Every structure is written in C-alpha cells, then in structure tokens.
Amino acid sequence: MVKIQPFEVEQWMDRYELTPGVINIAETCAASLSIDDLVGMSVNQNEPGPLILSVKLTYGAIRGSQTLRQKVASLFDRASPVLIPVENVIITQGAIMANFLLFYTLIGPGDHVICVYPTYQQLYAVPKSLGAEVSLWKLKEEHGYIPDLQDLKRLAKPNTKMIVINNPNNPTGSTIPASVLKELIAFAEPRGIIVFSDEVYSPLYHSLPSDQEAPPSILALGYEKTVATGSMSKAFALAGIRLGWIASRDPSIIEAVSAARDYTTISVSQLDDQVAAYALSEPVLPSLLKRNEGLARTNLALLSAFVERYRSVCSWVKPTAGTTALIQFRKNGVPVDDPEFVVDVLDKTKVLFMPGSACFGLGKDLKGFVRIGYVCHTEVLGNGLHELGRYIEKHLL
Structure with a gap:
C-alpha cells in the first residue's frame, strides 16, 4: 500500500470552514x-448562455471538447512565438487531478524530484509517496520568495528527473520573473530534466512592480520537456465546476498521461466543459479577468493597510500575484504558535485562515506564519480583518 502524508491544508479546511458563522479568509479562490x-x-x-441543454449526456470528448482545449491552449500563448497545439492539452477534474496524474505517470522509484518550498503540499508529497527522492528548493523571505538558481544547482543530481515550480506561488503570493524562468530552462534543458509548472493562479499577476511584466507560461520558453x-x-x-488541465510541449508526455487517466476518471463532465468554454470565450474572459484582478488589487490594499497598522506584531513579503498572502504574527517579539493561534482566533472571532507551519511547513519551518486568502468578497475580507484587529489589540499588543 502506498503511504502518503495527510494533506494538511485540506484537512484543516475540511475541519473548520463550515463552522457556523465563519468569516472565511482562508479560501484561495477569487470570490466565486x-x-x-x-x-x-x-x-x-x-x-445563449453556456449550457446546451439538448446535448445528450454521454461521456463526451475523452480529452475534453475541441472548443475548450483550444481556449485553454490560447491561455499559454502569452509571449510565446510557437502556439500550443490543441492536441497537447488534456482537460481534467481540477488542477489537483492534473498534478496527480503527471506525477503518477512520470515519477517513480529511482527518480529525483526538486520542488520549490513552501508550496502546495501535493507537489512534493505525491512524488515522495510514489517512491521518488524529493529535495526541497527553499524560497527565502529575504529574497522575496523568488527561487535562487544557485540553490537549485546544489540540489541537482545525476538522476534528477523533474523540477517543480508554482507560479504564482501558494502560499506566498510571489512571482517568479521571466529572467529566472529562462535561467531555469537553461539549466534543465541540457540535462533533459522535465520542468513542471503549477500555474493554477495564473494569470492573476495583479500587483507587479511597474517595471516588471507578467512572466510567460513555462510553455512559452522553447523547451519541449515543459509541462503546465x-x-x-x-x-x-x-471552483465548483471542478475543471482543470494539463498542457505540454512534449506530445509523449500528453500521450502517457492520457493513457494513465483511462484508469481513473476517463473524461470530465460535459456540463463542466461547457461552462469552462463559455467562461474562457472572447465575449466573457476579459470581463472575468478584469473583475478578479480588480478585486485582488482592492483587497490587497486593505490587507496591506492592516499589516502596516499592526506592524509591531506582524510582517510579510507583500504578494505580487495570485490570491494568497503569508504573514507572520508575533507576541512580545516571539512568533506565535500558529496552529493554536488559528484555532483561538476562530474560537473568539469566527475568522478563519490557515496555519503556515502545519499546512505548509516541515518541522519548525514557518513558525508563526499564517496564510490568508484575500481575494474573497471585499466585505468578507473587511469584516475578517476588523475582527482580527480586535483580537490583536486584546491578545497580542
């Protein structure tokens, strides 16, 4: 039997997000x-709207409808001189299934995987459960949580098969700039290492410095052994339509993943496929992204003002993208016990967010840190920060 660690962030969410009266600023999706x-x-x-009600509800197109796959392929065309063929896209039940299928198909005993850290636990726990050796490419607060290529070079081994990145990053909200992505490809390509980029928070690059452009997808950098x-x-x-995708420059990766998926979900719901294709269509997509980017900027300003107001007890590296922020809380200069802190805040205020050390840290890493999802409805974030501020004034100051 395959041994795998409990998925801590999902366990915490499942345990607490349905608390009566909860003010949920743990959710990482843009407001649904x-x-x-x-x-x-x-x-x-x-x-007409997204659903064609006369269509018979068969399994549908096994790899996803041609319409949806074409629209997903176009998402990767940003800054890319060579378009992604529609045949190189597979539609899956969410990115979580996409990630699992990639690891299940490509990774096994004898392989070495390098994964950025902190990140979504699935990205390093699943390859480890499949028998691979996993090295953590640690992101440093003093570097703005941007990966250091010198650290990567020290981690690499002759049997390194895959490098895993997450851009924008969860939980830090940091962005890997194009210059670093190009250096990563320059390192991986001559060694034949697969570069896998979880881009589930792309293209929400909403708060980059004025002199920095949004980075391209990893698929836009000219290396065949890239997967997103x-x-x-x-x-x-x-989130409710449970729909994601895998895309790669390498047709052999797509074929291998497709063959493995025959043993799992076979295809996605035709209804979900239709809704996703509608959302990514030209008449809808610009308005959808404008809404979510605007919400992110507005709410990040609220969260930034909160961190500044209580800077004596909390600190962060301000996010540049995505929907999540990693904030450290202290009492009398000492990092709080973040799991206890999260539960106590929830008990006293009904405000929910996630503990960093329990959900994203190994051992003593990320002590005192919490992850806040700030792209919820602005009213929810405002209420949550108000109640959290009252808690801070009573218990931390």
Whole structure:
C-alpha cells in the first residue's frame, strides 16, 4: 500500500470552514461566481448562455471538447512565438487531478524530484509517496520568495528527473520573473530534466512592480520537456465546476498521461466543459479577468493597510500575484504558535485562515506564519480583518 502524508491544508479546511458563522479568509479562490454572474459579464447579451441543454449526456470528448482545449491552449500563448497545439492539452477534474496524474505517470522509484518550498503540499508529497527522492528548493523571505538558481544547482543530481515550480506561488503570493524562468530552462534543458509548472493562479499577476511584466507560461520558453497545469478554480472563480488541465510541449508526455487517466476518471463532465468554454470565450474572459484582478488589487490594499497598522506584531513579503498572502504574527517579539493561534482566533472571532507551519511547513519551518486568502468578497475580507484587529489589540499588543 502506498503511504502518503495527510494533506494538511485540506484537512484543516475540511475541519473548520463550515463552522457556523465563519468569516472565511482562508479560501484561495477569487470570490466565486454563479452561472448568472458569468452570463451577465458577456458582451453578447443576446447570445445563449453556456449550457446546451439538448446535448445528450454521454461521456463526451475523452480529452475534453475541441472548443475548450483550444481556449485553454490560447491561455499559454502569452509571449510565446510557437502556439500550443490543441492536441497537447488534456482537460481534467481540477488542477489537483492534473498534478496527480503527471506525477503518477512520470515519477517513480529511482527518480529525483526538486520542488520549490513552501508550496502546495501535493507537489512534493505525491512524488515522495510514489517512491521518488524529493529535495526541497527553499524560497527565502529575504529574497522575496523568488527561487535562487544557485540553490537549485546544489540540489541537482545525476538522476534528477523533474523540477517543480508554482507560479504564482501558494502560499506566498510571489512571482517568479521571466529572467529566472529562462535561467531555469537553461539549466534543465541540457540535462533533459522535465520542468513542471503549477500555474493554477495564473494569470492573476495583479500587483507587479511597474517595471516588471507578467512572466510567460513555462510553455512559452522553447523547451519541449515543459509541462503546465491550471484550473478554473483560482484565477477564474469557478471552483465548483471542478475543471482543470494539463498542457505540454512534449506530445509523449500528453500521450502517457492520457493513457494513465483511462484508469481513473476517463473524461470530465460535459456540463463542466461547457461552462469552462463559455467562461474562457472572447465575449466573457476579459470581463472575468478584469473583475478578479480588480478585486485582488482592492483587497490587497486593505490587507496591506492592516499589516502596516499592526506592524509591531506582524510582517510579510507583500504578494505580487495570485490570491494568497503569508504573514507572520508575533507576541512580545516571539512568533506565535500558529496552529493554536488559528484555532483561538476562530474560537473568539469566527475568522478563519490557515496555519503556515502545519499546512505548509516541515518541522519548525514557518513558525508563526499564517496564510490568508484575500481575494474573497471585499466585505468578507473587511469584516475578517476588523475582527482580527480586535483580537490583536486584546491578545497580542
């Protein structure tokens, strides 16, 4: 039997997010939308909505509809001189299934995997459970949580098969700039190492410095052994349709993943496929991204003002992208016990966020840190920060 660690962040969310009266600032999706909301965003109000109700509900297109795969392929075309063929895209049940299938297909005993850290636990726990040796490429607060290529070179081994990155990063909200991505490819390509980029928070590059452009997808950098995953959940505010994707420059990777998927979910729901294709369509997508980017900027300003107000007890590296922030809290100059802190805040205020050391740290890493998802509805974030501020004034100052 394969041994795998409990998925801590999902365990914590499952345990606490349905607490009666909860003010949830732990959620990492941009504030969720309804079908009616999506239809209202379309510039073609006379056109039909996303669901074609006359279609028979068979398994549908096994790899995803041609329409949806084409729209997903176009998401990767940013700054890319060579377009991704539609055949190189597979639609999956969320990015979490996409990530699992990639590891299940490509990684096993005798392989070495390097994964950025901190990040979503799945990205290093699953390859380890499959028998691979995993080295953590630690992101440093003093470097703005941007990966250091010198550290990568020290971690690499002759049997390194895959390097895993997460851009934008969860939980820090940092962005790996194009210059670092190019250096990464320059390192991996002559060694034949697969570069896998979890891009589930792309393209929410909403708060980059004025002199920095949004980085391209890893697929835009001219190296065949690159793979990217994404979903409709985070940047596109549609977690409820459970739809994601895998795309690669390497057709052999796509074929191997497709063959493995025959043993799992076979295909995605036709209804989910139709909704995703509608959301990514030209009449809807610009309005959808404008809404989510605007929400992110507005709410990040609120969170930034909060951190500044209570800077004597909390600190951070301000996020530049995505929907999450990593903040450290201290009492009398000492980092709080973050799991106890999270539970106590929830008990006293109904405000929920995630403990860093329990959900994203190994051992004593990330002590005192919490992850806040700030791209919820602005009213929810405002209420949560108000109540958290009252708690701080009573218990930390």
